[in-house]
Amino acid sequence: MEYQQLAFERRSIRGFRPNPIPKALLGEIISVAAQAPSSMNTQPWHVHAVAGDVLDRIRGGNTERMLETGKPDREIRGHGRYEGDHRERQKRVAAQLFDAAGIGWDDKAQRQDWAMRGFRQFDAPVSVIGCIDRDLYDSTEAYFDLGQFVYGMVLAAWDRGVGCVINGQGISQSSVVREHANIPDDQLIVITVAMGFPDDSFAANGVVSERRPVSEIATYRGFGS
Ligand SMILES: Cc1cc2nc3c(=O)[nH]c(=O)nc-3n(C[C@H](O)[C@H](O)[C@H](O)COP(=O)(O)O)c2cc1C
Numbered sequence: 694m695e696y697q698q699l700a701f702e703r704r705s706i707r708g709f710r711p712n713p714i715p716k717a718l719l720g721e722i723i724s725v726a727a728q729a730p731s732s733m734n735t736q737p738w739h740v741h742a743v744a745g746d747v748l749d750r751i752r753g754g755n756t757e758r759m760l761e762t763g764k765p766d767r768e769i770r771g772h773g774r775y776e777g778d779h780r781e782r783q784k785r786v787a788a789q790l791f792d793a794a795g796i797g798w799d800d801k802a803q804r805q806d807w808a809m810r811g812f813r814q815f816d817a818p819v820s821v822i823g824c825i826d827r828d829l830y831d832s833t834e835a836y837f838d839l840g841q842f843v844y845g846m847v848l849a850a851w852d853r854g855v856g857c858v859i860n861g862q863g864i865s866q867s868s869v870v871r872e873h874a875n876i877p878d879d880q881l882i883v884i885t886v887a888m889g890f891p892d893d894s895f896a897a898n899g900v901v902s903e904r905r906p907v908s909e910i911a912t913y914r915g916f917g918s
Pocket of ligand 1: 706786
């Protein structure tokens with residue numbers, strides 16, 4: 694696909710067919726992502742693809758610990774609750790998703806069920822855990838570098854018919870992820886991406902989230918009229 698078409702047509706996928714993603718296809722997707730630029734070409738990223746029993750243990754432990762403690766325990770700094778415009782945009786996409794999934798805004802049980810799906814990585818057949826070298830914990834650039842890698846991976850996947858949702862909820866209990874995925878101590882768990890072939894009967898997969906217009910995002914100076 695042309696880049697522009699990919700960028701406009703990609704959307705997050707949260708309902709998957711159970712079919713596994715062949716290892717060779719995943720390798721191809723990761724090789725495209727690895728072409729991302731990085732600060733001084735440091736390439737501080739590592740990815741750990743998990744499936745089968747390993748992924749089931751991660752989703753089980755992540756869910757159990759979230760239910761037990763009620764709060765995330767991640768290795769990266771968090772921002773707490775979104776406020777202001779950020780909160781409004783968060784609410785808007787949640788409303789679109791709940792509407793598509795038939796979840797009432799005030800239905801606590803259904804909302805809880807949706808949150809649990811997130812902690813289970815939406816039951817995707819594959820999860821790709823994104824890490825950076827731990828000694829770059831204080832380097833904002835390293836997170837930026839991994840972000841570019843991850844977006845490249847998501848687009849390369851979409852181009853091959855594989856759907857993804859970048860899924861912060863999936864690493865809410867990072868020690869569980871670390872243990873079962875056997876993440877080396879010198880790597881920091883930053884994010885995971887749930888992946889698989891989209892289940893077209895899952896209505897929330899069709900949600901097209903909104904974007905701010907360029908006129909609101911960008912300012913121009915010195916361009917003339
Ligand atoms: C860093 C990051 C973390 C995310 N974590 C979650 C998550 O935990 N659960 C979820 O359902 N979506 C998650 N998303 C997906 C966003 O909600 C989604 O990208 C956004 O609403 C825009 O929708 P789109 O991807 O369909 O364009 C995450 C996205 C990013 C970039």
